[in-house]
Amino acid sequence: MVRKYPNLCKPLQVGRVTFRNRMFSAPMGGTDITNDGCIGPKSTAFYELRGKGGAGAVTVSECMVHPETDGSHAYHLDTSILNSLASATYTADAIRRHGAIPSIELSHSGMYAGTYMTDKNRQKSMHQWGPSDTVRPDGVEVKALTKELITDIVASYKETAALAKRAGFEMIMVHGGHGWLINQFLSPYFNKRTDEYGGSLENRCRFAIEVLKAVREGVGPFFPIEFRMSGSELFEGGYTLEDGVEIAKILEPYLDILHVSAGTYQRGFGDTHPSMFKEHGCNVYLAAEIKKHVSVPVATIGGLNDPAQMEQIIAEGKADIVYMARALLADPFLPRKVMENRDEEIVKCLRCFTCMAERAATSTRRCTVNPLIGREMEGDEVHPAPVKKKVLVAGGGPGGLYAAYTAARRGHQVILCEKEDKIGGILKSEQALPFKHEMYELAGTYELLARNAGVEIRTSTEVTKEYAEKENADALIIAAGSRPLVPPIPGLNGENVVIVNNYYKEKEKVTDEVVVFGGGLAGCECAIHLGMEGKKVHLVEMRSELAPDANVRHRPLLLKEIAKYAEVHTNYRGLEVTGEGVWCENESGEKVLVPGTSVICALGQRSRTDVVENLRDCAPYVAVIGDAR
Ligand SMILES: Cc1cc2nc3c(=O)[nH]c(=O)nc-3n(C[C@H](O)[C@H](O)[C@H](O)COP(=O)(O)O)c2cc1C
Numbered sequence: 001m002v003r004k005y006p007n008l009c010k011p012l013q014v015g016r017v018t019f020r021n022r023m024f025s026a027p028m029g030g031t032d033i034t035n036d037g038c039i040g041p042k043s044t045a046f047y048e049l050r051g052k053g054g055a056g057a058v059t060v061s062e063c064m065v066h067p068e069t070d071g072s073h074a075y076h077l078d079t080s081i082l083n084s085l086a087s088a089t090y091t092a093d094a095i096r097r098h099g100a101i102p103s104i105e106l107s108h109s110g111m112y113a114g115t116y117m118t119d120k121n122r123q124k125s126m127h128q129w130g131p132s133d134t135v136r137p138d139g140v141e142v143k144a145l146t147k148e149l150i151t152d153i154v155a156s157y158k159e160t161a162a163l164a165k166r167a168g169f170e171m172i173m174v175h176g177g178h179g180w181l182i183n184q185f186l187s188p189y190f191n192k193r194t195d196e197y198g199g200s201l202e203n204r205c206r207f208a209i210e211v212l213k214a215v216r217e218g219v220g221p222f223f224p225i226e227f228r229m230s231g232s233e234l235f236e237g238g239y240t241l242e243d244g245v246e247i248a249k250i251l252e253p254y255l256d257i258l259h260v261s262a263g264t265y266q267r268g269f270g271d272t273h274p275s276m277f278k279e280h281g282c283n284v285y286l287a288a289e290i291k292k293h294v295s296v297p298v299a300t301i302g303g304l305n306d307p308a309q310m311e312q313i314i315a316e317g318k319a320d321i322v323y324m325a326r327a328l329l330a331d332p333f334l335p336r337k338v339m340e341n342r343d344e345e346i347v348k349c350l351r352c353f354t355c356m357a358e359r360a361a362t363s364t365r366r367c368t369v370n371p372l373i374g375r376e377m378e379g380d381e382v383h384p385a386p387v388k389k390k391v392l393v394a395g396g397g398p399g400g401l402y403a404a405y406t407a408a409r410r411g412h413q414v415i416l417c418e419k420e421d422k423i424g425g426i427l428k429s430e431q432a433l434p435f436k437h438e439m440y441e442l443a444g445t446y447e448l449l450a451r452n453a454g455v456e457i458r459t460s461t462e463v464t465k466e467y468a469e470k471e472n473a474d475a476l477i478i479a480a481g482s483r484p485l486v487p488p489i490p491g492l493n494g495e496n497v498v499i500v501n502n503y504y505k506e507k508e509k510v511t512d513e514v515v516v517f518g519g520g521l522a523g524c525e526c527a528i529h530l531g532m533e534g535k536k537v538h539l540v541e542m543r544s545e546l547a548p549d550a551n552v553r554h555r556p557l558l559l560k561e562i563a564k565y566a567e568v569h570t571n572y573r574g575l576e577v578t579g580e581g582v583w584c585e586n587e588s589g590e591k592v593l594v595p596g597t598s599v600i601c602a603l604g605q606r607s608r609t610d611v612v613e614n615l616r617d618c619a620p621y622v623a624v625i626g627d628a629r
Contacts (some may be wrong), residue, residue: 001341002342003339003341004307004338004341005307005308005310005311005338005343006311007022007311007314007315008021008022008023008307008310008311008314008322008335008338009021009339010022010314010321011056012056012297012321013034014171014224014257014297014516015221015222015223015224016222016223016254017101017170017171017223017224018110019056019057019101019321020054020056020099020100021054021056021335021338021339022056022314022320022321022322022354023054023055023056023057023310023322023324023334023335023338024049024055024056024057024058024059024127024299024321024322024323024324025047025055025057025058025059025100025323025324025325025328026059026301026323026324026325026328027059027060027061027062027105027173027175027228027325028046028059028061028325028329028355029062029074030042030043030047030060030061031043031046031359031361031363031364031365031374032046033074033075033372034083034087035592036076036081036082036083036084036170037064037075037076037078037081037084038073038075038076038081038083038084038087038088039060039068039075039087039088039090039091040087040418041090041377042374042376042377043091043444044090044091044094045094045354045376045377046088046365046373046374046376047060047091047094047095047102048091048094048095048098048371048376049332049376049380050095050100050328050331050332051094051095051096051097051099051100051102052098052100052332052336052380053328053331053333053334053335053336054098054099054274054333054334054336054337054338054339054422054589055100055322055335056100056101056321056335057100057101057102057103057171058095058100058101058102058103059103059104059105060075060088060091060102060103060104060105060186061075061105061175062074062105062106062107062175063076063077063088063105063106063107063158063160064074064076064107064108064109065107065108065153065157065159065160066108066152066153066156069108069113069127069129069145069149070108070109070113070114070129070154070181071112071114071122071123071126074116077104077115077160077163077164077167078160078163079163081357085163085166085167088104088163088164088167088168088169089166089167089168089482090517091167092104092168092169092170093168095310096168096170100170101170101171102170102171103169103170103171103172103173103174104167104171104172104173104229105173105174105175105228106157106160106161106164106172106173106174106175106215107175107180107181107494107579108131108153108175108180108181108353109131109180109181109344110128110129110131110138110180110181110184111128111129111130111131111134111140111142111181111184111190112128112136112179112180112265112266113126113127113128113129114126114128115245115265117507125358126141126466127143127147128140128143129142129143129144129149129183130142130143130144130145130181130184130190130262131144131145131184131190131191131192131193131197131207132178132190132191132192132193132197132198133146134190134192134363139245140327142284144193145341147195150197151205151211153181153211154207154210154211154214154236154403155214157174157211157214157215157218157534158214158215158217158218159218160218161214161215161218161219162218164210164219165218165219165220165295170223170224171224171225171257172219172223172224172225172226173225173227173259174211174212174215174225174227174228174230175207175228175365176208176211176227176228176251177228177229177230177259177262178228178230178261178263178264178265178272179209179230179233179263179264179265179266179267180213180265180398182207182208183229183230183233183264185197185204185205185206186204186205186208186229186239186247187233187238187239188204188237188238188239188243189233189235189239190239191204192524195503195541196458199497200246201246201250202250205247205250205251205493208227208251209249209250209251209254212225212251212254212255212355213226213254215228216254217222217498220494224256225254225255225256226255226256226257226259226299227251227254227255227257227258227259227260228259228260228261228387229244229247229248229251229258229259229260229261230244230260230261230262230263230264230272230286231244231262231269231283231286231287231289231290232244232262232286233259233263233264233268234261234263234264234268234271234289235264235267235268235381238264238267241285241286241289241290244260244286244289244290244292244326245289245293246498248260248290248293248294249293249294250451250598251292251294252296255296257296257297257298257321258290258294258296258297258298258299258300259298259299259321259323260283260286260287260290260298260299260300260301260303260319261283261301261302262283262286263623269553269556269557270557270560271283272302273302273325273326273353273356273553274302274303274350274351274532274555275351275353275526275554276350276351276435276436276438277435277557277561277590278303278570279301279303279318280303280305280306280309281300281302281304281305281309281313282302282303283300283301283302283303284292284302284313284318284319286300286301286320287299287300287319287523288300288317288318288319291317291318291319291320297320297321298319298321299319299320299321299322299323300313300318300319300321300322300323301322301323301324301325302320303320303351304323304324304327304582305324305326305327305330305334305346305348305349306348307334307338307343308343310322310522317612321558326349326351326355327349328348329349329355329365329367329370329373329616330347330348330349330367330369330370331346331347331349331369332370332372333346334346334368337415344443344445344448345369345448345449345452347367347369347442347445347446348369348438348441348442348443348445349438350368350369350436350439350442350504351438352368352551352554353551353553353554353557354366354367354368355367355373355553356553357551357552357553357554358374358551360552360553361551361552366471366555368441371391371402372551382406382409382410382426384410384411385411385412386412388411388412388413389412389413389473389474389475389478390412390413390415390471390472390473390474390475391404391407391412391413391414391453391473391474391475391477392414392415392417392463392468392471392475392476392477392619393414393415393416393417393476393477393479393493393628394417394463394476394477394478394479394480394611394615395416395417395418395425395463395478395479395481395628396416396417396418396423396424396425396447396457396459396470396479397422397424397425397427397443397479397481397508397626398425398426398427398442398443398446398626399479399481399625399626399627399628400416400418400425400477400479400546400626401416401424401443401446401447401450402446403422403451403477403479403623403625404416404450404455404477405446405449405453405455407475407477407583408453408454408455409453409457410449410536412475414450414454414455414456415455415456415458415471415473416450416455416456416457417458417461417462417463417467418457418458418459418460418461419460419461419462420447420459420460421459421460421462422459423443423444423457424440424443424444424447425443425460425481426481426482426501426605427440427442427502428440428443428504429500429501429502430504431504432504432529432553433525433526434508434527434529436523436528443592449598463615464477464614465614465615465618468615468618473619474619474620474621475619475620475621475622475623476618476619476621476623477613477622477623477625478612478615478616478622478623478624478625478628479625479626479628480608480611480612480615481608481626481627481628482605482606482607482608482627482629483503483603483605483606484499484500484603484604484605484606485603485604485605485606486499486601486603487603488572488594489575489576489577490575490576490577491576491577491578492599492601493521494577494578494579494599495509495539496509496577496597496598496599497577497598497599497600497601498510498513498599498600498601499600499601500518500522500523500526500600500601500602501518503526503600509522509598510530510598510600511535511596511597511598512533512534512535512536512597513535513536513538513595513597513598514530514535514536514538514596514598514599514600515537515538515539515581515582515594515595515596515598515599515600516530516537516538516539516540516566516580516599516600516602517540517574517577517599517600517601517602517603518540518541518600518601518602518603518604518606519539519540519541519543519546519547519568519570519602520541520547520549520556520603521547521549521550522602522604523539523541523547523600523603524539524546524547524550524558524562525558525564526600526602527539527565527566527600528558528561528562528565528566530563530565530566530600531561531564531565531566532565536567537565537567538566538567538569538594538595538596539562539566539567539568539569540569540572540573540574540582540584540594541568541569541570541572542571542572542574543570543571544570544571545570546558546559546560546568546570569584569586569594571586571587572585572586572594573585573590574586575591577599579597580593580595580596580597581594581595581596581597581599582594582596582599602624605627607627607628607629608627608628609628611628612624612628612629
């Protein structure tokens with residue numbers, strides 16, 4: 001067979017290990033971590049899914065090497081804990097049985113110990129240890145590690161690495177980036193030591209070298225050791241890419257794969273985890289530069305989800321391996337689809353940060369576009385239904401399409417009707433916002449999946465009561481979505497007003513000075529886009545905060561963009577829309593004009609409950625899904 005992406009599909013030999021392709025699964029923390037730090041069965045299933053999906057290697061997230069001085073990252077691999085070695089062994093097994101190489105990331109969070117700890121009392125009672133004495137911006141005191149403690153931590157890397165090998169892991173990733181302990185030693189910003197571990201770059205690399213040597217002692221020869229580093233810390237006072245190149249050259253003799261990430265968790269979250277506002281592959285230049293100076297294989301990462309782009313990265317010699325984290329939540333089967341030339345079926349990550357935010361909020365893992373995430377143990381197989389039925393789906397938005405796809409995979413006869421002439425529902429609106437292109441693409445991907453599964457799609461067809469009765473389906477899925485909320489504010493139905501959902505069709509109506517009326521997620525994102533287009537944008541919001549419902553990871557990055565592109569008016573209640581702008585009442589009760597010759601109405605959505613009520617009795621089995629409920 002001729003592979004469409006030969007470079008991505010090419011095996012890679014490192015030491016005695018052969019990776020089946022160049023698409024690796026980046027470390028991502030599981031959520032099912034037992035109280036004593038073992039990998040719970042749900043997390044094992046989480047990692048197994050990435051093995052099943054075809055990744056060359058699957059990295060189990062941060063395993064803390066020295067619990068005495070670190071409490072941040074929850075996995076331990078420690079013979080003093082009952083079940084610790086067993087759970088790691090089952091996890092390595094689960095990954096390997098699908099042909100992927102199981103790897104485990106060893107880490108220490110240093111002065112940020114306790115960052116993720118759910119037990120906040122324990123977090124408060126901990127000591128934080130870093131390269132140097134300091135007080136963190138949040139007031140936490142950090143003590144400089146003594147040489148005895150450094151020796152002890154280095155020894156723990158050796159012990160943990162040896163145990164990981166015993167458990168069946170076939171590669172160790174040493175986490176030397178993202179602002180954690182090894183990175184703190186490498187950094188001139190964090191490391192102010194005057195002994196042999198501080199000062200010159202050689203000295204700042206000493207701790208990393210000792211760790212890498214200890215890991216080698218733990219695992220023996222020919223066993224791949226990967227070093228994850230930030231190519232640059234990307235903040236004022238941190239180390240630069242030039243330093244990153246030197247660090248790579250100094251560490252190269254002690255490692256087998258150099259994994260080049262970017263930034264630090266605490267001072268550049270949006271660099272380490274590129275948001276939707278950044279270019280895909282915005283950090284590749286770091287790996288590409290470092291690769292010019294080393295001969296070991298180099299890996300790159302950051303906002304990658306497009307096989308064509310990833311193929312090109314390898315073909316052009318910018319990196320040898322591409323790592324993905326979020327893209328493999330959205331579609332764990334991305335590598336398999338690439339290997340099978342089925343790349344048009346890939347469900348792309350939206351970079352919405354639901355995955356990371358849900359962990360922070362509810363200690364679960366979720367994905368906006370992949371309902372299986374967090375439920376891997378329930379299995380990804382769709383079983384044939386014992387009785388084949390006729391299923392009518394009303395509405396061709398994302399919910400309707402996915403429901404139709406699932407029903408068809410179960411073997412049902414499925415007809416999906418969409419009243420408009422194009423499929424996609426509310427996602428159609430996203431096509432005008434380049435940074436949300438994946439969200440628009442999603443409808444096309446779901447449509448393709450549904451059609452391939454055998455769904456019959458009828459566009460320009462509204463499911464009325466009569467239509468449903470005539471079709472006489474066994475089951476009716478009502479996925480009629482929502483409609484924009486347009487309150488009876490004078491002037492809001494004027495010629496100069498564009499409903500945010502229709503912006504893609506009515507772009508030319510938006511003038512150079514525009515008021516975005518409504519500062520929820522849709523309003524904020526539209527305001528950013530219009531600002532990027534060079535328009536003068538005013539953003540009006542009745543509440544005291546913008547996008548209060550946006551998730552905790554996306555929101556700060558969204559607000560940063562808003563600060564660049566829009567003038568914000570919170571606590572402004574809109575009274576009237578005119579040709580000159582929106583008259584509002586401000587917090588002090590004064591009437592003020594927010595100027596703009598055109599207005600975007602982004603005041604929210606309401607379920608189409610009328611459609612739902614109308615169709616409720618049109619089949620023996622009725623389900624209401626998505627925005628319609
Ligand atoms: C849900 C989630 C959990 C993560 N957990 C870890 C982790 O435990 N250790 C780590 O080094 N990086 C972790 N990361 C960072 C990723 O490995 C990766 O560097 C980052 O997400 C950028 O890659 P991406 O754009 O492909 O998502 C995590 C990322 C995500 C999305």
